[in-house]
Structure formats: structure tokens, C-alpha cells
Amino acid sequence: xxxxxxxVSRMVEEQAKTEDNPFSKVIPALMKKGLENINLSMFxxxxxxxxxxxxxxxxFKRNQIGDAMKVFKMTGNRIRLTAIGDEHARxxxxxxxxxxxxxxxxxxxxxxxxxxxxxxxxIAESIAAFKIVGNxxxxxxxxxxxxxxxxxxxxxxxxxxxxxxxxxxxxxxxCFGEKQYPLSAKxxxxxxxxxxxxxxxxxxxRIGLLANALRSFEAADNQMMVQFIRENFGDRDxxxxxxx
Numbered sequence: 001x002x003x004x005x006x007x008v009s010r011m012v013e014e015q016a017k018t019e020d021n022p023f024s025k026v027i028p029a030l031m032k033k034g035l036e037n038i039n040l041s042m043f044x045x046x047x048x049x050x051x052x053x054x055x056x057x058x059x060f061k062r063n064q065i066g067d068a069m070k071v072f073k074m075t076g077n078r079i080r081l082t083a084i085g086d087e088h089a090r091x092x093x094x095x096x097x098x099x100x101x102x103x104x105x106x107x108x109x110x111x112x113x114x115x116x117x118x119x120x121x122x123i124a125e126s127i128a129a130f131k132i133v134g135n136x137x138x139x140x141x142x143x144x145x146x147x148x149x150x151x152x153x154x155x156x157x158x159x160x161x162x163x164x165x166x167x168x169x170x171x172x173x174x175c176f177g178e179k180q181y182p183l184s185a186k187x188x189x190x191x192x193x194x195x196x197x198x199x200x201x202x203x204x205x206r207i208g209l210l211a212n213a214l215r216s217f218e219a220a221d222n223q224m225m226v227q228f229i230r231e232n233f234g235d236r237d238x239x240x241x242x243x244x
Contacts (some may be wrong), residue, residue, distance in 0.1 A: 001094075027054050030055065032056060033060070049075045052075045053077055053080075066099070069096075072103070078105070079102075081100045084097075085098075085099075094116075094122055094129075095128075101113065107133050110130075111135065112132055114138060115138075117129060118145065123145075123146060123151060129233065139161060140164075142154075142158050143155050147171075156186055165193075167195050171185070171187040172184045172193065176196075176199070176203075181200055183213065185201070189216070194221060195220075197216050198225075201213045
């Protein structure tokens with residue numbers, strides 16, 4: 001962690017340069033008040049951007065990266081957003097890198113960082129990057145990779161993003177066969193497969209998981225079974241395992 005702190009500090013020193021900004025001394029007081037509460041109507045657009053960029057640099061110096069990126073987005077400062085993305089990608093802090101590239105509309109860099117994340121096993125971040133870009137081929141590749149590695153929840157997320165109902169149903173069938181009923185229910189629900197969702201709900205009933213059964217029956221639009229559970233079992237029953 002020390003090397004990360006040193007690198008971030010170096011980035012601040014090299015890129016922030018707030019000491020040259022006429023607002024640098026008053027920015028902390030304005031931030032304490034809250035930027036949303038500050039009246040900047042007396043300034044020109046250029047002066048507003050100058051002040052807000054100085055505030056963003058101060059946020060960055062304090063390691064409030066998310067706040068810094070939001071303000072840089074407000075000012076249209078793609079150069080700083082891209083620089084933040086590059087530095088965090090170099091450090092392996094992919095969530096920040098992806099958010100920065102998204103705000104900067106750096107689609108090529110999003111693709112590259114998504115591929116790197118997939119190669120290094122950062123599945124959630126890889127999915128996030130490819131979803132932003134909207135690259136279906138890459139998302140399908142991630143989904144297939146997740147299936148090979150047994151990362152079912154990630155695979156469900158990918159095929160849901162692709163609206164690939166056939167693969168979601170296949171995943172649901174696989175999970176049902178492996179008695180992974182919550183994942184099976186999730187896959188069937190996202191696929192809109194109500195018949196099989198009812199089957200999972202009945203299995204939840206059989207093993208006494210009434211809350212799960214109720215949710216699945218609701219998703220399957222099975223009003224008869226929803227009414228049966230609601231009228232015959234209380235909240236305490238739904239919160240515990242009850243055999244019926």
C-alpha cells in the first residue's frame with residue numbers, strides 16, 4: 001500500500017499545481033461550506049471552471065477521488081479525467097480507472113482496461129468496462145469465461161446485460177440441477193421464464209424457504225400461491241425455515 005500512496009502523492013504534486021491558482025487559499029473553506037451551496041453567478045464561465053477545477057484538485061489531494069472526478073466532469077476537464085484513469089489503471093485500481101475513463105468518454109481506454117481486467121481475473125471490473133462500451137462480443141467472451149470458471153453469478157450478470165434469454169435459461173437449468181436454487185431463480189427471473197420460476201418456487205416451498213418461495217411466485221406472477229403464503233404465514237415464518 002505504501003507504494004500506492006507514494007504514487008498518488010507524486011501524481012498530485014506533478015499534476016495538481018494548485019499553488020498557482022488564485023483560489024487555492026479559499027478553496028478549503030468553500031468545500032467545507034459545500035460546493036452546491038456556493039453562489040458563483042457573479043463569475044464568467046471561464047472563472048467558474050477555474051474555481052471548480054481548483055476544488056477538484058483539492059478533493060484529489062485529499063484522496064476523495066470520486067468527488068474530484070465528479071467536479072472534473074462538471075467542468076468538462078477530460079484531460080484530468082483521462083490522467084486520473086491512466087494513473088489508477090497503472091496502479092491496478094481499476095474501479096477508479098473505469099469510472100474516470102467513462103466520465104472522459106475514453107472508449108478505447110475502456111476497452112483496453114476491460115481486456116486487462118479479464119486477463120488478470122478482475123471479472124466484475126471487466127464486465128463494467130465492456131458494459132459501458134456496449135461491446136457485445138467482449139461481454140459474450142466474459143460470460144463464456146465465467147461459465148468455464150464456475151463464476152455463475154458473474155455469468156448471469158453478463159447474459160442479463162446482453163438480454164440473452166437462452167443462455168440465462170440454460171444457466172437456470174444448470175443451477176437447478178446443482179440445487180443452487182437462488183441462482184436458478186435469479187436466472188429464470190431475468191429471462192422471464194415464469195414456468196420454470198414456478199418450479200423453483202415450489203422447490204423453495206418443499207425445503208421450507210417461504211420468503212424465497214414468495215419472491216419467486218411473485219416474479220412468476222402466480223397470484224394464487226402468493227395469496228396462499230401471505231394469508232397463511234406471518235413475518236416470523238417468512239424470516240425462518242418453515243416446513244409446509
